[in-house]
Amino acid sequence: MTIKTIFPMTRIHEPMKVDVDIQNGKVVNAWIGATLFRGFEAMMKGRDPRDAALFTQRICGICSTAHAVTAAMALQQAYRVEPPPNGKHLINLIFAADMIQNHLRHFYLLAFFDYVKGPDMAPYMPRLKGDYRLPQKVNEQLMAHYKESILMAARAHEMLAIFGAKVPMAQTIMITGVTERASSEKIVAYAAILKEISNWVTNVYLSDVMTLADYYKDYYHIGIGYGNMISFGLFTQPITGAYEFTPGIIVNRGLVSKLDLSKVGEESRYSWYRDEQQSRSPMEGQTIPDRDKEDAYSWVKAPRYGGQCFEGGPLARGWINGDYRRGVSVMDRIVARALETQKVCRLAEEWLQQLTPDGPTIQPFTPPQDGDGAGLTDAMRGPLGHWISIRQGKLQHYQIVTPTTWNFSPRDAHGIRGPVEEALIGTPVANPDSLIEVGRVIRSYDPCFTCAVHLLDAPEDKLVLI
Amino acid sequence: MITRREFIKICMSTAVSLSLTDQLIPLVGQAYAEKKALKPPVIWLELGSCTGNSVSLENAFNPSFEQLLTDMLDLRYHWLLAAEQGDASVQVMLDTIEQEQGNFWLVVEGSVMTAENGRYNEIFRRNGQLITGLAAIQEFAPKAKYVIAVGDCACFGGPSAAHPNPAGAKGVWDVIKTPVINIPGCPAHPDWMTGTFGHLLLYGLPELDSYHRPVMFFGKTIHDLCQRRQQFEDGIFAKYPGDQGCLYKVGCKGPVTHADCPIRQWNHYINWPVKAGSPCIGCASPQFPDGLMPFYNHLPDIQTPAVAMNIKKLGESLAILGTGAVATHLAAGIFARRIQKNYIKGTKPHEPTPPENLEQVKQELDDLIRRQNALMTEAKKLESSKPVHKKRFIKRVTDFLHTEDKSGDDSQ
Numbered sequence: 001m002t003i004k005t006i007f008p009m010t011r012i013h014e015p016m017k018v019d020v021d022i023q024n025g026k027v028v029n030a031w032i033g034a035t036l037f038r039g040f041e042a043m044m045k046g047r048d049p050r051d052a053a054l055f056t057q058r059i060c061g062i063c064s065t066a067h068a069v070t071a072a073m074a075l076q077q078a079y080r081v082e083p084p085p086n087g088k089h090l091i092n093l094i095f096a097a098d099m100i101q102n103h104l105r106h107f108y109l110l111a112f113f114d115y116v117k118g119p120d121m122a123p124y125m126p127r128l129k130g131d132y133r134l135p136q137k138v139n140e141q142l143m144a145h146y147k148e149s150i151l152m153a154a155r156a157h158e159m160l161a162i163f164g165a166k167v168p169m170a171q172t173i174m175i176t177g178v179t180e181r182a183s184s185e186k187i188v189a190y191a192a193i194l195k196e197i198s199n200w201v202t203n204v205y206l207s208d209v210m211t212l213a214d215y216y217k218d219y220y221h222i223g224i225g226y227g228n229m230i231s232f233g234l235f236t237q238p239i240t241g242a243y244e245f246t247p248g249i250i251v252n253r254g255l256v257s258k259l260d261l262s263k264v265g266e267e268s269r270y271s272w273y274r275d276e277q278q279s280r281s282p283m284e285g286q287t288i289p290d291r292d293k294e295d296a297y298s299w300v301k302a303p304r305y306g307g308q309c310f311e312g313g314p315l316a317r318g319w320i321n322g323d324y325r326r327g328v329s330v331m332d333r334i335v336a337r338a339l340e341t342q343k344v345c346r347l348a349e350e351w352l353q354q355l356t357p358d359g360p361t362i363q364p365f366t367p368p369q370d371g372d373g374a375g376l377t378d379a380m381r382g383p384l385g386h387w388i389s390i391r392q393g394k395l396q397h398y399q400i401v402t403p404t405t406w407n408f409s410p411r412d413a414h415g416i417r418g419p420v421e422e423a424l425i426g427t428p429v430a431n432p433d434s435l436i437e438v439g440r441v442i443r444s445y446d447p448c449f450t451c452a453v454h455l456l457d458a459p460e461d462k463l464v465l466i
Numbered sequence: 467m468i469t470r471r472e473f474i475k476i477c478m479s480t481a482v483s484l485s486l487t488d489q490l491i492p493l494v495g496q497a498y499a500e501k502k503a504l505k506p507p508v509i510w511l512e513l514g515s516c517t518g519n520s521v522s523l524e525n526a527f528n529p530s531f532e533q534l535l536t537d538m539l540d541l542r543y544h545w546l547l548a549a550e551q552g553d554a555s556v557q558v559m560l561d562t563i564e565q566e567q568g569n570f571w572l573v574v575e576g577s578v579m580t581a582e583n584g585r586y587n588e589i590f591r592r593n594g595q596l597i598t599g600l601a602a603i604q605e606f607a608p609k610a611k612y613v614i615a616v617g618d619c620a621c622f623g624g625p626s627a628a629h630p631n632p633a634g635a636k637g638v639w640d641v642i643k644t645p646v647i648n649i650p651g652c653p654a655h656p657d658w659m660t661g662t663f664g665h666l667l668l669y670g671l672p673e674l675d676s677y678h679r680p681v682m683f684f685g686k687t688i689h690d691l692c693q694r695r696q697q698f699e700d701g702i703f704a705k706y707p708g709d710q711g712c713l714y715k716v717g718c719k720g721p722v723t724h725a726d727c728p729i730r731q732w733n734h735y736i737n738w739p740v741k742a743g744s745p746c747i748g749c750a751s752p753q754f755p756d757g758l759m760p761f762y763n764h765l766p767d768i769q770t771p772a773v774a775m776n777i778k779k780l781g782e783s784l785a786i787l788g789t790g791a792v793a794t795h796l797a798a799g800i801f802a803r804r805i806q807k808n809y810i811k812g813t814k815p816h817e818p819t820p821p822e823n824l825e826q827v828k829q830e831l832d833d834l835i836r837r838q839n840a841l842m843t844e845a846k847k848l849e850s851s852k853p854v855h856k857k858r859f860i861k862r863v864t865d866f867l868h869t870e871d872k873s874g875d876d877s878q
Contacts, residue, residue, distance in 0.1 A: 006552035007591045010545045013517045015589050035588040035596075037579070038514055039632035043625075048760030054747060055755060058625035058652060061518025105524070113549040122542045123535070126558065127549040150532050154525045158733045165742035166732035167525075168518040168653050172708075172744045179708035179743035289632065291585045299586075362743075364706040439551050450516040 004432055007035075009442060011110040013062055014449035016408070017297075020438055022429050027438065030417070030424040032408050033298035034449045037272070037289060044398035049075055049390050050367060053173050056386065056400065060450045061168045062105070065098040065160070066379035067386075067400075068173040073375030074386040075175045079368055086359040087177025088238035089351045090163050093190065094170060094178070095235070096348040097160035100197060101153045102380040102446075103314070103341040104205065108149035111334060111443045114436060115212050116142050130436030133215045142211070145204050152200050159193040162186050177362030184357040191352050198345035201338075209338040213331050223330035223441035225423030226309050227253040229316035230406065232376040232383035235347060238354075244347055245378065248320040249305065253328065256320050261376070263306040266401070269413040272296045278413045279304070282387060282401055300449070302409035302418060303401055311419045312382020312406045313445060314340040333444040369393050379403050381446045407445050420445055467496060470669045474682045477661040478726070485734060486657040487526045490664045491537050503667045507562050507570040509606065510544035513599035514587050514626045514635050515576025519617040520546050522653035525733055526660055534660065538667070542570075556590045563606055571666070572610035577619040577626040578603055578641045581634035600641060607644040612666055614647045615639070616659055621648035621677075622752040629756055639678065647671070648678040650725075652749035657730060658683045677752055679724070688720035688746050691728040707762065708743040717762040719748030 007017040015036050021029035040059050044052065052071040057064040069091055076082055083091065117132050117139055118124025134142065157167045163180045164170030172179040180186070213220075233247030248256045265279040273296075274288040290296075310316075311328075315336040318324030323343065324336040368390075375386040382403025389397040409418035417425075420442060427437050468476075476489050497503040512520070524531045535541050543559035550558070562570055576599075579587035584600030591597065607613045615638040618624030627635035639646040647666075649658050662680050665672040672680040689695065697703070698712040707716050714721070723746055731738045739746055748758040 005591065007596075008545045008552070008555070008589060010548040010551040010555050013546065014512070014515075015545075015587070017588075017591075036514060037586040037633050038626050038635070042630055042632050043628040048763070051759055051761045054761055055625065055628075055759075058518075058755075059516060061516040061521045061653060064516075064518065105521075109524070109547065118549055119536075121536070122540055122558070123544055123547040124549045126554060128551060128554075147530065147532050150524065150530045154530070154734070157525050158736050161733035161736040163742075165737050165739040165744055166727075168516075168521050169749070171739040171747070172742045174707060174744075177708070180737070181708075181743070289581075289586070291582050362706075362708040435552070448517075 002432065004435060006435055006438065009439070009447075011113065011439075011443060012447040012449070013060070016447060016449050018438065018442065019297075020424060020429075020435065022432050025429055027424050027427040027429060030421045030438075031297050031410070032418065032421055032442075033410065034300045034408070036449065037299045039287075039289075041398050041400055042287075044395050047395050048393070049078070049388070049395050050175065052386075052388065052395065052398070053175070054169075054171065057169050059400070059402075060448060062102055062448055062450070063098065063379045063381070064168045065095050065164065065170050065173070066377070066384055068170060069095050070375040070377050070379075070384050070386045071388075072173055072175055073377060074373040074388045075375070077373030077375070078371030078388060078390055079175060079365065079373075080371070081176050081363075081365045083175075083177035084360045084363055085238035085354075086182050086356055087361040087363075088236070089355050090178040090180070090182060090361050091173060092235050092351050093348055094160055094164045094173065096344050096351075097156050097164075098167070098170075099344050099380050100201070100341055100348075101156035101160070103337050103344075104149050104153040104156065104201075106337065106380075106446045107205065107209065107334065108146050108153075110446070111440075112142075112146060114440045114443060115216060116146070118143065118146075128436040128439065129431055129434040131430065134211075138211060138215075142208055145208055148200070148204065152197055155193055156197055159190055159197070162190050162193075174362060176365050177360075179362055182355050182357060182359065182361055187352060187355055187357060191349075194345060194348055194352070198342070198349070201341050201345055206338050206342065209335055213335060216331060219331040219440065220327060220329045222427055222437070223333075223423045223444055224328055224426075225311060225419050227328050228305075228308055228310045228419070229319045230259070230305060230310035230312050230383055231317045231320050232259070232378050232385060234317065234378040245317050245321055247376075249310065250316075250319055251308070253319075261374075264401070265304050265307075266405075267302040267304060267412040269302070270296050270410040271298050271301045273301070279307075282385070282399055285399055296410075298410040300405050300409055302412040303405050304409075304412060307412075307414075309409065309416060309419045309422065310406055311423075311445075312378065312403050313337075313380075316382065317378060330441055330444040337446070367393065381448060382406050404448050408447055408449070420447075467500065467502060467668075468493060470665075473665065473668060474672075477657070477665070477682045479729070485526070487534055487660050490660055491533060494538050494664060494667055497668050505538070505540045506611070506667065507566045508539045508541050508544075508573060509559055509562060509570055509610075510541060510573045510575065511589065511599070511602060511606075512545060513574060513576035513589065513603070513620070514579045514633060515617065515619050516625075517546060517575070518653035519575045519620075519651075519659070520544070523616075523656050523659055526656040538660070538663065539571075553591060556592065559590075560592065563609055567609045569611050570609075571612045571614060572603075572606055573614045573616060574603065574620045574638050575616050577623050577635035578638060579626075579633040580636055580641065581632065586633040603638060604642055607638075607642040610644070612647060612671075613638065613642070613644050614649065614662065614666075616649045616654045618650045618652045618654075618749060618751075618754050621646075621650040621679075622754070624650075624652060625755055646678055647674065647680070650677075650679060650684070650750040650752070650754075652754060654750075655683075655725075655727070655730060655732065675724075683726055684724040684750065686724065686726065688723045688725055688727055688740070689718075691726060692720055692740055693728055694740055704743070707745060713740055713743070713745040715764045716745050717747075717760070717764050718745035719751065719758045719761075720746040722753075722758075723748040723751045725750040 009016040017033045019031040053068040056067040056071045160167045229250040233243040234245035267279045274290040315333045318336040372389040385401045387399040542562040548555040584598030587599040588596040615621045619626045622637040694712045702711040703715045704711040727738045747761045
């Protein structure tokens with residue numbers, strides 16, 4: 001048994017430790033652990049519910065609006081209020097801009113340098129030792145696109161700020177809409193940037209991804225995993241409420257079936273939490289940190305659906321919606337993400353046309369004293385859910401299940417590996433000191449541990465801090 | 467080479483077509499060429515955070531973030547960007563710290579987790595041992611030339627330290643003795659970061675306020691610079707967020723938040739919260755978030771033993787009330803503010819934390835009394851003076867109150 005450790009895993013969001021057992025040039029076992037604990041859900045308790053959208057965004061700097069949107073959805077249900085159609089469109093447009101930004105940054109800033117040689121300077125040097133296969137000319141071309149991509153991602157954030165005021169941590173999303181107005185001048189500004197980005201995505205991003213896929217064809221056979229997919233759905237239409245990306249699950253690349261939320265459970269056998277129960281429904285989650293727990297190796301809990309592991313993200317959405325069904329692998333994830341970016345650009349264009357210039361985007365409301373709600377949608381990298389209950393005008397219970405917990409969960413009580421741990425099995429390793437291949441598998445999932453490290457409903461009286 | 471004064475002027479004003487980085491890079495390039503500055507080796511440590519400040523810096527514009535890395539800083543370690551991974555990337559950091567001792571910059575993003583001796587946040591491995599963020603900061607900071615905290619978490623604990631703060635999150639300056647430059651904001655504006663870096667490169671330490679924030683960006687309140695300020699003066703208030711008018715009554719924390727968002731704006735100077743109809747939530751404030759929540763409730767009316775008054779009326783009523791009443795309130799406020807650190811109404815049962823350091827409180831009280839006496843003297847002088855002076859005095863009083871009363875509702 002040769003256990004190799006990567007810590008920190010770089011070019012991802014937040015600290016993560018990977019241990020892999022390598023035998024005969026292949027990964028035969030893997031353990032993935034998150035090493036930061038913040039405890040956001042406990043912080044939500046007792047706060048004014050209206051603050052949830054603004055506060056929960058602070059969980060994550062790369063997908064902040066996903067949390068704002070989800071929190072607003074949960075509150076809408078709890079308060080039985082709805083934004084006007086214009087407001088719903090603006091929320092979609094804000095979210096879409098963030099998604100485009102995230103996907104561009106994932107490919108060019110994070111995954112890119114697993115395949116492309118950067119310039120000979122920090123932070124691109126030192127680089128991982130391994131098989132960089134691109135001819136120099138192609139490499140240079142892609143590096144030129146890398147520079148453009150940074151501007152494009154910043155442009156996407158600029159587009160978001162038109163209606164979101166600022167980003168990361170957009171500020172205009174409220175329960176009943178968006179505080180910014182949809183004036184024709186703003187719509188035009190958004191449309192102009194969108195046009196620019198959408199052309200760039202089609203002409204440059206997609207072609208770069210395909211170039212990469214050509215040179216690294218074997219990565220269509222690496223990082224396969226269970227083949228189980230999950231999505232909570234994404235982008236609802238203002239009037240019909242229909243999803244642009246439908247929710248659903250796929251077991252072992254089979255047919256798409258309906259999502260049954262009662263089957264979701266979280267386990268913490270190998271997580272640094274004390275719990276006498278094996279699995280808990282998210283509604284009755286419990287979290288008592290115990291950093292000294294034996295065998296545990298992660299701050300992430302292990303969400304399971306019907307006891308099984310599921311993968312979320314653009315590839316999962318692609319499979320469930322029939323947009324992308326080529327396969328399940330490292331390269332498929334990267335390609336599916338690029339194609340999704342293109343689809344999101346197209347959707348945003350449609351919504352822009354449906355906006356009524358200067359129509360109302362928000363409506364006043366009186367907060368009721370009590371209510372319960374769940375906001376379920378997909379963030380960039382997988383299913384995201386906020387469950388809340390409000391009593392006497394204050395948040396009584398707040399619970400968040402994030403995408404990265406699905407993808408990067410540790411083992412559960414049955415010793416079943418989490419999705420990415422499983423996907424690592426069989427990964428060929430040329431040089432056990434470099435582990436470039438392991439990095440490629442992990443980064444294809446767009447890991448983001450800022451949101452993963454969370455705390456399930458911690459009632460004040462039960463919370464024991466050591 | 468431009469003078470420091472001109473540089474600060476550039477930082478404080480933003481032309482619509484140009485970005486700050488756009489103006490900075492040539493200056494820095496010139497300084498490098500004239501050998502007036504060297505590209506500083508930078509270690510960027512991310513602790514208990516959300517990566518929001520790195521993402522914000524990536525939004526630096528024209529030239530891009532990439533050029534910023536190429537032309538301005540020598541970013542030796544930042545795990546979001548390092549091409550290497552694991553021990554090899556850490557080695558670069560450790561080598562830099564050893565070879566560039568007293569020369570490298572330590573930028574910290576995210577708050578320091580102190581629970582269980584920092585074990586709630588492990589950030590790398592050295593000789594097979596897991597190293598906590600707390601240990602790393604305490605070890606590296608004394609060796610750095612500058613320690614720069616970016617974002618509200620690194621500066622003051624921020625959202626990571628919100629009640630009940632299960633991981634014991636703290637601002638960097640709470641755990642080390644080395645001086646820290648604080649660039650707050652949730653996230654920090656890219657200009658605030660690049661502008662401060664630029665000043666450090668070209669002229670050394672910028673002028674800092676008592677919270678160690680660069681005065682060039684945090685010298686005035688949002689309220690002072692706000693486009694909706696006139697509506698505040700005219701008494702036109704928005705009834706709900708998104709409405710026309712001053713957002714003070716729907717929760718704007720502009721009067722107690724020092725930052726230049728109104729003139730700078732965000733994301734390539736496109737927009738900012740108040741312009742977009744959303745009240746400022748005070749994310750650059752040391753009391754963020756607990757002291758400023760609920761975000762949509764307006765700043766507490768200030769309770770004095772005599773009467774409740776809001777900030778607008780404060781100036782007028784001060785003379786009637788007599789300064790004594792206000793003084794009592796303020797003295798109480800100082801304790802309340804300390805208690806308030808992890809407290810907002812409703813989130814915590816009534817169990818005030820005792821002030822952590824009596825000496826500190828005493829000093830703050832002394833300081834407060836001194837300033838108050840100065841105000842009282844001025845108030846007496848004012849009784850017979852012209853309205854113009856009165857206005858200026860009222861401004862001073864409000865400013866004074868704003869600094870002392872950043873707490874949410876402890877005064878009620």
